[in-house]
Amino acid sequence: MFMTLHFNQGPEKHKRQNLRNQMPRAEVILWNCLRKRQIEGAKFRRQYSVDYFVLDFYCAELKLAIEVDGPSHDGLEALLYDRERQRHIEGFGIQFLRFKNVQVYRELDAVVEAIQQRVIALKEAKANEH
DSSP, X not given: OHHHHHBSOGGGHHHXXXXXXXXXXXXXXXXXXXXXXXXXXXXXXXXXXXTTEEEEEEETTTTEEEEEEOGGGOSHHHHHXXXXXXXXXXXXXXXXXXXXXXXXXXXXXXXXXHHHHHHHHHHHHHHHHO
């Protein structure tokens, strides 16, 4: 019940669809690396909502969110908003990895490596819970 109350709810469906259809170039590039379980078999979804916030990419199995920040995330007001948004989402036990567009463009291998290392660590932690 908890999951259905807060994750990928109907009211956000239109918003998610629009975001998927209008993904910025950096998100498209990263999505091509994440889709089809290319990183350690982890299944990522794009434009996944948690409450009224939409994450760029999300792996439900590992509770891992990946955000790609473009120019709209620059400035103090945007920084404060992102911080509060992230704090709210982390309240659901979700961890974040955040990258700038320029990192995706110039350092894609390093971005993918960082994601891979986090996925491996989360899978190991999950295996050790059992």
